[in-house]
Amino acid sequence: MNRALPEMLNCMNAPGTFLAGNSTDMTVLERQRARMKWHQHEHNDPIQLHQQQQGYNFSGNELSGVFPVPIPAGQAQGFMGLVCGDSEVKPDPCSENRWAELGYGSCGLVVNNNGAAGFEEMINGHNNNGNISRTFSCPPTVAAEKKSNDAVLSQKISSPAGKESFKKRKADKVQSNKAVAAEDDSTEKRMKGCAEEGDSKITEQTSNKNNTNNDRESSGDTSKDNSKASEVQKPDYIHVRARRGQATDSHSLAERVSRTRGVSDFYKSLSLLLQIILFNCLCQCLIVIIQVRREKISERMKYLQDLVPGCNKITGKAGMLDEIINYVQSLQRQVEFLSMKLAAVNPRLDFNIDDLFAKEMFPACAANFQTIGMTSEMTNSAYVQFNPVQQMVSSCGLDMGINSSDLALRRTISAPVSIPETFLDTSCFTQAPPTAIWDADLQNLFNVEFQQGRTTPFQSQPFTGSIEASNLKMEM
Amino acid sequence: MASTLISTPITNSDRARDSSRRKKKKKIQAKQDHHQQQEAQSHTKWKSEAQQQLYSSKLLQALSQVSINPPNTANTNTNPSSSSPPRRGRAVREAADRVLAVAAKGRTRWSRAILTSRLKIKFRQHKRQRSAAASSGTGSTRPRKPKFSVYRLKGKGLPAVQKKVRVLGRLVPGCRKQPLPVILEEATDYIAALEMQVRAMSRLAQLLSGSTSGAAGST
Numbered sequence: 001m002n003r004a005l006p007e008m009l010n011c012m013n014a015p016g017t018f019l020a021g022n023s024t025d026m027t028v029l030e031r032q033r034a035r036m037k038w039h040q041h042e043h044n045d046p047i048q049l050h051q052q053q054q055g056y057n058f059s060g061n062e063l064s065g066v067f068p069v070p071i072p073a074g075q076a077q078g079f080m081g082l083v084c085g086d087s088e089v090k091p092d093p094c095s096e097n098r099w100a101e102l103g104y105g106s107c108g109l110v111v112n113n114n115g116a117a118g119f120e121e122m123i124n125g126h127n128n129n130g131n132i133s134r135t136f137s138c139p140p141t142v143a144a145e146k147k148s149n150d151a152v153l154s155q156k157i158s159s160p161a162g163k164e165s166f167k168k169r170k171a172d173k174v175q176s177n178k179a180v181a182a183e184d185d186s187t188e189k190r191m192k193g194c195a196e197e198g199d200s201k202i203t204e205q206t207s208n209k210n211n212t213n214n215d216r217e218s219s220g221d222t223s224k225d226n227s228k229a230s231e232v233q234k235p236d237y238i239h240v241r242a243r244r245g246q247a248t249d250s251h252s253l254a255e256r257v258s259r260t261r262g263v264s265d266f267y268k269s270l271s272l273l274l275q276i277i278l279f280n281c282l283c284q285c286l287i288v289i290i291q292v293r294r295e296k297i298s299e300r301m302k303y304l305q306d307l308v309p310g311c312n313k314i315t316g317k318a319g320m321l322d323e324i325i326n327y328v329q330s331l332q333r334q335v336e337f338l339s340m341k342l343a344a345v346n347p348r349l350d351f352n353i354d355d356l357f358a359k360e361m362f363p364a365c366a367a368n369f370q371t372i373g374m375t376s377e378m379t380n381s382a383y384v385q386f387n388p389v390q391q392m393v394s395s396c397g398l399d400m401g402i403n404s405s406d407l408a409l410r411r412t413i414s415a416p417v418s419i420p421e422t423f424l425d426t427s428c429f430t431q432a433p434p435t436a437i438w439d440a441d442l443q444n445l446f447n448v449e450f451q452q453g454r455t456t457p458f459q460s461q462p463f464t465g466s467i468e469a470s471n472l473k474m475e476m
Numbered sequence: 477m478a479s480t481l482i483s484t485p486i487t488n489s490d491r492a493r494d495s496s497r498r499k500k501k502k503k504i505q506a507k508q509d510h511h512q513q514q515e516a517q518s519h520t521k522w523k524s525e526a527q528q529q530l531y532s533s534k535l536l537q538a539l540s541q542v543s544i545n546p547p548n549t550a551n552t553n554t555n556p557s558s559s560s561p562p563r564r565g566r567a568v569r570e571a572a573d574r575v576l577a578v579a580a581k582g583r584t585r586w587s588r589a590i591l592t593s594r595l596k597i598k599f600r601q602h603k604r605q606r607s608a609a610a611s612s613g614t615g616s617t618r619p620r621k622p623k624f625s626v627y628r629l630k631g632k633g634l635p636a637v638q639k640k641v642r643v644l645g646r647l648v649p650g651c652r653k654q655p656l657p658v659i660l661e662e663a664t665d666y667i668a669a670l671e672m673q674v675r676a677m678s679r680l681a682q683l684l685s686g687s688t689s690g691a692a693g694s695t
Contacts, residue, residue, distance in 0.1 A: 288497065293657065300660035307667050321640040324663060328647045331670040338677040339572055340565035345684045346539065 522668035531579050532676045538571040570594075576673050584665045585658070589650020 246252070301320055305311045308327045314320055521527055573590050580587035644659055645651045651662045 296657045297660065300657060300664065303664050304660060304667075307664060317637050318634075318640060321637065321644060324667075325640065325644050325647060328644070328663065328667060328670070331667065331674060332647070334674045335572065335670065335677065336565070336569055338674065338681055339569035340562075341681045342539065342677065342684070343564035343568040345681060 522665075522672045527579065528672055528676050531575065531672060532680055534575045534578065535572055535676065535680065538575045539568060541571075572673060572677060576669055580665070580669060585650045585654070585662050586648050586666050587669075593649070 301317070304324055305320065308323055311320060311323050314323060574594070577587035577590035582588050582591065641656050641659060642652075644663060645654060648659065648662050648666050651659050654662070
C-alpha cells in the first residue's frame, strides 16, 4: 500500500496552504483549527474547495501515527456525499483531513462528476478501508443543508489496506448496500432522505457514545486505557496510538479499539449498522418499485395520447386525464344516442323471440300474429346479415338487394295487421305444415356457430316464407 | 424503450444484488413487452374492418332478441307497443355493450365486468325478492359505510389527480378500485372498443333508417 502512496501524492499535489496541517508534527489542536479555517473557507468557495481537495497531500507518517476516528459536524458533509452520491457534495476538507489523519496516507481524491458512477467507485475503494462506520454521524443541521441539488460532486477516497478499520466487516456490508443504493440521479432525493434519516438516527446514538469525547473543554477521563493503547481526549476523536513494533493492521487495531471501548459498544454499533443496512435495503426496494411503476404509467399515457384526439399538446397527468375522461364520456354518450336511434328505427325490438317462438308452435297463436310478422322481418334481416359475414363480402353486411327484400316483407306484413282474426287462425295453421319442409334448411343454419339463444331466429325463417306466401295469397 | 430505461440503472450496482434484481427486471420487462404486444394488438384489433363486421352481425342478432320487459314480467306482458322509447333505448344499449364485451373475448377487465354485471343485477333482484319474502320487518337496507377519502399528498401526488383517476375508474366498467396503471390500460382498450362500437352502430342505424325511410316513401 505504501507503494501507492507516492503515486497518489504526486497526482494529488497542488498548492494548498492547508496541506501543512497533515503532518504529524502538528498537534491535533492545531490541525483542528486549520480544519475549521478550511471549513469556513470552503463554504464560501465551493469551486476552490474542489480544487483544493485535489491538492490534498497525505503524509505517509500517518501510518504509524494516530488513527483518529472523527465524528465531526464537518465530516457529515463528506459522509452525506458518500452516502447520497449527492449532487451537492462539498467534501469537507476537514473530513478529508481527518481521513488523512486516520492514516489514509495513500488516499486519493478522485472527484467524480457522475454521482452514481463515482459512488460505486468510492464504494469499491472503501472496501479496503473500514472506517466508514464511525462517520455515520450527521447532525441534523448539516443534513438539512444537503437538500439543495447542485452540481454533482462525489468523492472517491481509496485507502490502502492496513489502515485502521476496527469495524471492517460492518463497513463492508454498509458499503455494498451503499453501492446498490446509488443507482439513479432521480433517486437522489430519496437516498438523501433515507440517509439523512439513518444519519439522524445514528447521530443520536453516536453522540451518546461520544458524549464524553465530545466535550471540547474537558480533558479525557473517558478513555479506558490499557497498556497498549491510549486515547487522546480530543473532541470527536478516538485515538488509538500504536506503539513501536506493534502491528497496525486493521485487525489488530480493531481489537485494540474494541478492547478500549468495550465489547458492548462494539455490539451496539454493530446493531446500528445492521439497522442502517436494513433501512437502505428497504429504500432501494421502494425506489425500484416506484421507478418501474412510473415507467408503466408513462408508457400507458403515451398510448392513450395516441388514441385520444387532441392530446398531443397537453402534457402532465392531470390534463391528460381530463381529456381522457371527456373523450370516454363523449363516446358513451354517442353510444347512448345511437342506441336510442336504433330503438326508434326498429320498434319491433321489444319482443322476446323465445316467447314468440313458443307461442308460434301452438295453434292458439292469434295474439302473436303481429309479433310473428314483425319479428320475422327482423330475423330475416338478421339472417341475411349472416351470409355476408360468412363470406366477409360487403362493408356493412346489408346490401340494397337485401333491403329490398326487407321492404317487400314489410309491405306484405304491414297489410296483415288489419286482417281480422279469422284469417289469423288460418294463417297459423298454414304455418304448421311447412315447418317440416324447412327442417333441412335449419340444419344448414345450425351449422353456423351461434350462441344457443341465437338459433331461434333461424327457425322463424320458415315462417317468414310461409307468411309471405300466405299474405301474398291473401292479397291476391 | 422501457427496457433500456430499466437496464441503465443496473450497470453501476453491486453484483450480489444485481442478479436478484435482474431477475425481477427481466420479469417486469417480459410483462411489459407482453403488455405492449397486447396493446398493439388490441389497437389493431378494434380498428379492423373484420372486427366491425363481426360486431355488427352479432349486434343485429342481439337486437332482435332484445326485450325491454324485465325478466319477471316477460311472460305476462306481450304488448309490443307498451314499452317507452327510453326503456327500449336502454335495452338496446345494454345489448350493444354486451355484444361488445363478447367481441372482446373476455380478455379485458371491462368486458368481463359488463358480462357479469347482468348476472349480478339478476342475482341482486332474486336476492331482494327472497329477502323481501322472508323478512318483511327489516325494510331498511344496511347503511352503507361512509367512504373516506384519504388524502395522500405523496404517492399519487395531489388529490386532484387522484380524484380524476377515480372518476376515470368509475367511467370504465369494472375498474373502480384499480390502481392507475391498470385503469390506463383498461381505458386504452375500452376507448378503442367504444370507437368501433360507435362506428358500427352509426352505420347500422343509417342503413336501417335509410331502409325504413325508403319503405315509407315507396308505400
